[in-house]
Structure formats: structure tokens, C-alpha cells
Amino acid sequence: MNIGQAAEHTGLSAKTIRYYEDIDLVTPARRRDNGYRDYVERDIHMLRFVARARDLGFSVEDCRVLLALYDDKGRKSADVKEIALRRVADIDEKIEALKGMRATLAHLAEKCHGDDRPDCPILDEFAEGGSERI
């Protein structure tokens, strides 16, 4: 399977797949006589594994650890769980912060006339600088 097909099967771009090989995140694909990379089922699995983890917000370095753990017969599921739970906590924090920003912006937008008059409570609040919220 060429890199193009591998890309289709994994949802990654060919560029990204080459990049992952380049940084030794995944084991290099076999080469055919013409120099083309040749992907087999196992390669696709590994790439999909990475694609999914990345999609869930794991860093490439996290993926490196996860792949090592997955490949390691003696790995502890506790290690993996800890990584996942740390990500959950990160996400919770981010969600809370976004909710705060959303409330501020929605509130200001509501107070804003939305006409052509130049005064705007959103920017006024910034100009006055009295508030830590925009």
C-alpha cells in the first residue's frame, strides 16, 4: 500500500506520516524497489493508533509513551490511566476558562448597541482598564 492509501486509511496526510517516520514516532515503512514506502496492516494500525490519540489531545510525546506502553508486555495500565486522567483534568480547566470568557463576551455583546455609534461597552471596558475582564 502506497503512502497515499495509507493516508486515506488513517486520516493523516502523507506529509504527516512521513513526518512521524522522520521523528521516529513510528517504525519506518518497508521500501519497495522503486523507493516507495509500502504500508502493511500493522503500519496502518500503528498510524491509526497515533491519529486517534493525537485527535484526543495527546501530544506526540504522549503518543511515544503510549506506543511504548502498548508494545511493552509488562506495561502497567496504571501508567496509561494516569496519562488519560491528567488530560481530563487539563480539559476541565480549559472548559471552565472558556465558560468564563464566553460569559464575559456574551454579556458585553448584549450590552452593545450594535449600531454605528462609536461607543461600545466591549471596548470601553478595555479602555478604562478597571476590569480584569475585557
Added chain:
Amino acid sequence: MNIGQAAEHTGLSAKTIRYYEDIDLVTPARRRDNGYRDYVERDIHMLRFVARARDLGFSVEDCRVLLALYDDKGRKSADVKEIALRRVADIDEKIEALKGMRATLAHLAEKCHGDDRPDCPILDEFAEGGSERI
């Protein structure tokens, strides 16, 4: 106020403040005779605004737009309102995406034994059900 104090007041690093000046995101601070940057209230508020927006996932380019509107005396409050409302929609989207991610991770972590046993549903899920070795 030196850049160090400005950093403390805004939660940004001195490096970051210089960087923001470098890319013309904020107006350059006045220089004192010794060449040191001198920050006044207005600078601090501008930096805080940027810091908060950046913290919540707004790009530097987003910040540039908001700051430009602030500087433009002829701006229409409708413009600002529109940007604010678009950001609110962006934030809602982001929150939803994060919630989805959180749900998946939390679910997987819950199913994970978290002991030393080698089988781990998180990794199994990443591999998309395959018990096959990667």
C-alpha cells in the same frame, strides 16, 4: 514600570512581552534614558487583555483585530459586537469539542483497572478493538 514588573502584573513573561512588541501586536513601550522599556497603566491593560484572550485560545491575530478596533476612533460598535458574537460561537464550538474529548477519555479511564495488569481499555480503544500487536 520595568518589563519585569509589567510581566508580574500581566502574567506574561518578559520574553513574551518583548515578543508582542516585536510582532507589532502591542504598541511599543516608551523607553527611558537607559534604554529600558517603561510601562504605564494603559500598556498593562493592553497586555492583560491580550494575555487573557490568548489564555483562552484566541490567536494572536484575533487579538490584533480586537486591538485595532480599539485604536480606531471611527469603529462601529456593530463591528465589535459582531466579532464578540462570532467569538462566542467559536467558544461554544470549542467547549463542545472539549466535552466530547473529555467524555471519551473519562470513560476510558474509568474502564481502566489502573493496576499492574497489562490489559488496558484505553490502549485497546486506541488500537480500535484490535488485540493484535502493533
Added chain:
DNA sequence: ATAAGGCTTCCAGTTACTGGAAGGTCAAGG
């Protein structure tokens, strides 16, 4: 006078790709 720490600039590195140039390969059509 000297040491510690803050300030300056500039250059390089980071993360995770992405784009593009220059060129080799392959299958189909004329």
C-alpha cells in the same frame, strides 16, 4: 569595588506540522 540581578539585542530551538521545489515512477492515451 564587586556581586547580584535586571535590562538590552540577537540568534537558535521548540511543536507539529505544512508548503513547495526538483526530480523519479507509473499507468493510460495517442
Added chain:
DNA sequence: CCTTGACCTTCCAGTAACTGGAAGCCTTAT
């Protein structure tokens, strides 16, 4: 057989948004 276009290859650069470090000047305190 030749061409066309879609692949593939490598390598070099650039992106966002900083961050680290070197070299050197400035300030403050002892």
C-alpha cells in the same frame, strides 16, 4: 514511443507563539 498527469521521493523553508541562551550594559546594595 511519447506525453500527460498523478503519484512518489528528498530536502529546504516557513508557520505559530513563544522560549532559552549568549553577550553585554545598567542598577542597587554591600
